[in-house]
Amino acid sequence: MPHLELASISKSFKSNKVLDDISLAADAGEIVVIFGPSGTGKTVLLRLIAGVEEPTAGTISIDDQDMADVAPEHRDVGMAFQNFALFPHFDAFENIATPLRARAQSAAQIKEGVARVAKLLKIDHVLSHAPRQLSNGQKQRTALARALASSPKLLLLDDPLRNVDAKLRFEMRLELPRLLREAKSTVLYVTQDYKEAMALADRIAVLAHGKFVQVATPEEIYRHPATVNVARLFGDPTINLVETVVGEGATIDLAGETVEIDKAYAGLKGRSVTFGVRPEAVALGDGAGLKAQVMAVTPLNERTVLLLQTKGGAELLASLPSSSPAIPKAESEVTISFNPIGSHLFDRETGATHAKGRA
Amino acid sequence: MDHTSTLEQVIRGVLITCVLVFFLFPIFWIVLMSFQTNETILRIPPSIVFEPTLSNYSALITGRLESAAGNLDIAFMKNLWNSFFLSASSVLIALVLGIPAAYAFARFRFRLGEDIAFTLLSFRFAPPLLVLLPLSLYFKQLGLTNTYIGLIWVYQLICLPLILWIVRGYFEDISPDIEHAYRISGNSWLKTFWKIAVPLAKPGIAAAGLLAFIFAWNNFVFALILASADKQPVTVGALAFVTASGIQYGQIAAAIVLSIAPTLALALYAQRYLVEGLSLGAVKG
Incomplete structure (x- = not known):
């Protein structure tokens, strides 16, 4: 039995349809990341689940109970807001204590509960500070602590790392999975940072234009993106995309040159497609085959990114481990081939992925 | 530098x-x-x-x-007491009525909402004399002439729009997420209003209350027409010093000093709230 179930949820503001017939089920203890570019209704979805907005259509159930007439204070959810939404006139302790006080716990229980989450999030030394005296990182942790304090069965985290600096975001990305597992709650986590999504999620639900485009494990989303947009959103550097037509015997036309691709695509002859290849699936060699000029070499810590240009003028990015023995120099010529894992064909009209071995 | x-x-x-x-x-x-x-x-x-x-x-x-x-x-001390009693009760009632109304206007969109808010504000546009003649007739009929209740009622024309519009602005400035966060934490709507919205709008409430008090205190025409000597505030009472035997400048001056003292003291006291930027730093801007 899923812990949280969304059935055909739609939400409109006036004539503007923000969420369109969304369904999702999350098991108890599962971390589901809602991923999508800004303005796609991720925050609205969390607000609907929290109960501060009402869906235009559809039902939300928590533990098999319809939430339609349940006020936000009775849903037993914890929520961390993107803008923190701390209570400015309470100190950090009282902020975190709020959900415990509302559950009428004793003073000792409250003290213990606050101390527990504060220690977990390393803010025990600033509990007497007012929100305005806290750094952004501390505010974010305080907001998170408040959401976690009452050990709610369902945690809604709205891009909690959005407003913190890069260093802290990196640290929190490492810490959060442990924290969230310890909380044992079902987690819906909203972000527009694909690395955060990959690091935290049991499953990622990709939201675009009010609909889930793909709901799958991080691995699955990266390896088998459902659409060209999903492929573009995950991965850094982004996937190489070339608009082309499938030719005779699993070949495509790449700026005038015929290139072989995965044989599984042979059935797609004549189709207008977008060829996508992950930068790490662009293999470099020096034998015969498709030649390309190395235009620029950019070392990015553990990986080195190369900008390549074929004779016909097509530009491609390739990404190699920085430790690899033979990183070509700029201006040199290399032979490139495409690893079938990491190469995809997308329908040019719908953007949907063409399954391998099927027309 | x-x-x-x-x-x-x-x-x-x-x-x-x-x-x-x-x-x-x-x-x-x-x-x-x-x-x-x-x-x-x-x-x-x-x-x-x-x-x-x-x-x-x-x-x-x-x-x-x-x-x-x-x-x-002369009944100057009585006048002073009248001024204080009338202004304070009017502001108190206007706060009790105006704060929830301001919250409603700030947070909810309802039919004719803007029109109602604007109508209330328009009470401040019309010259008071415009409404005084009909009002004095009604008041005679209703037996409200020369009563504190009648005056306090009319003073709502002064106080209520001020409080409504100033406090509404402060409520609108509070991020709804702060209130949402409090509700999700497990608190009822009413408790959220008392513990979050009202405390955070306190600087606005203090400012509006103070302004309304001063406006009520300084009012002259309503009391002149609708009340007689024993209910009149200082503004009307000061007329007594213009006597048949001449104008008592010294007493008028002393009366003015005494009558501005309370509002001045109140303004100095409330200043603290007016400048207190409570909301600063709570929400990422």
């Missing part, structure tokens, strides 16, 4: 002095007058050297005015 030249500083000093003299000199002069007798006030040329006397204040406080033409009973 000082970027201003000497000339700029001199000009600035002169201008500030001008402004201060313009606004403060009358108050300074009134305070001086209140310690003088009519004779020294009317002296030509006027002088700031005189023998101070407390006779004006004692006359006001004891309620017996002794002038060249004889003795006159």
